[in-house]
Amino acid sequence: MQDFIDIDDAIIVSLDEYVDSISDSSYRGRVLDVFNNVRECLDRLSRRAGSTLGLPDIRVKLSDKKTAEANPLGSIVLTRGIIDHCLNLKTPAFQERPEDPALFALDPDLAAMLGMAWIVSHEYAHLYRAHHAVEAFLGSEVYVLRAFEHDADLVAAAAVFRQLQSIVGFLFSDIQVRQCTLSSIYWIVRTLPDTHDRTGVHPPFSERFFQILLKLVTVVTDGSEIYDPDCLRPETQVRRELLIKTAVACEKAHKGCNDRSSKGYFSEWQEYIERNGHTDIIYDWMKVSPHVERFSGTIADMSRQNPYRGKIL
Template identity: 40%
Template sequence: MEDFVAIDDARTIPIEEYLGTIPSEGYRRAETSGLTDFALFFLDLMARNFRVSIEVPPVFVRTTSRVGAEVNPLGFIVVTAGMINHCLDAKWPQAYEILGNKAPAVVGENLVARLGMAWVVGHEFTHMFHFHHEVERRLGNKKSVQRAFEHDADLCATAGIFRLLQHMFGQVMSDTDIRRYASFVLFWIIRSIPDNNNGAGIHPSFSERFFHISLKLAILQENSSEIPDPNARHPRTIARIDAILEAAVACEHAYQQRNGFSGGSYFTEWRKYLSVNGHTSITRDWSKVSPWVQWLSGNQVDMPTSILDQRKIVLEERRAKKLKRKKQSLARVKNRPR
């Protein structure tokens, strides 16, 4: 979730009106129309896959060069013109250059751009159909709660992209190759977003986001007959992780070569992240938020805990804090000069 409140001349307008502001000469208007049509199609598909209880929201465009997206309180999704241009203009290699001849050969359209924009609006849609605003009203807007929301939105949008790619290529690509291609697509869109790597505020750094996106791509069930493996212990899941990681390493090397730097990468950040148990910190935050998401949205979510258990956890934390304050107070009294 972003906040676009600023003093500028930008307007929030329907997609059709925005398309009308793009010169008809050349291909830009057609490219943008294809991008937004694909995003709207993805929202419909995501609503069916997640069996959401709300209507698919309209999408509007904010006429600013800033790269971002948000949910408007009036119930629609806003993407900036900067985000649209980012998806259309960001440079990345052809999939076969990174993934080999098992990557899909797509002619005549920028599929990475379209899937990237779909992921962005899917992320914002998750904030809506998982009722994050209602959960926030109950739990407060603490940083840990906000980061849990972003974690949830990232992973639901990722699952949506994987299911879409299954729909598109399931008859011609293996399950592992679809996961590798999903990793390729999401790497290039998210990695190249400006100011996306510092982890400031409620949004995780790229290294943190892509760690969990990669893990999500590995543990997603191929179909309903597959036994869930959320802890990634089955040899099948471990093999998927290896394949996805190989693709991610190749993407990062290509990214560094294209941007003229070497040494250090988000893999270095991964090592730091794992060394301080960052990967378990965000999941602990999500485990506290997820029961409320499940209760309010009616959707099954990862790591569900009953509301009664959740309330028990909250009460235990409050008792522990109260006991700590009491001990500190007694210690001050005991040490007071007489």
């Protein structure tokens, strides 16, 4: 097999070709494990959403840049850099993690598996939610594109939670599964170059992570749980407080081993709330979601007439 690792970064190969080209057998095995988990996550997401699109073709661009992109033709292109980022991620040792460490003792690559599942599920959401078709219909207004990113972030967060729940839900409590999901997404996005492009289309990761936190508070454990988007039930309120503590602990741990002079997520979260950014994005999504439902054939409508239509995600 040709060694694709040393070929021009612009080349795009199949995932199988990329895996076959990895000379380090240990690293190759880790990559295989990560993507086996990704495929299971996508399959579960597709079935749960009732999508008829089918699973995407995953390809790898031999670039050290850390990016992922959904192609309107139905494929997802990941760079070698984003794969390496997930697998080489430096996080606290499981014994020293700021949240419950028990889950991370099961597999040293658990954060990598969940992080990559979130990245690929985000891109898959753009495909099966027909975002490209909706954009062609509504136009490329900033609020439309922002709503797409919001939708993909939250669909992916719920998908990763469901995936971890299916793997260890019989061993660990619901809140432990949520904490592990939140932490894994945190460490992946916190250590990526920020996506904020000053156009407003891709908000800072701090804002996106805030919404992911809220999603993991309200996503239901199973079909018997009452959907509680306003956190009115005591059980949801307890869950909210514990997940906020997890997010704060992760940010403190990150700042403890990185640049302490930067503002960090704490200041950015405060500014985000003060300018009502956390509700503005919801209103953007409420305007776009009926069209996503119409074009994709999946439940999405979060308009005022159907405020809780997205509860099965």
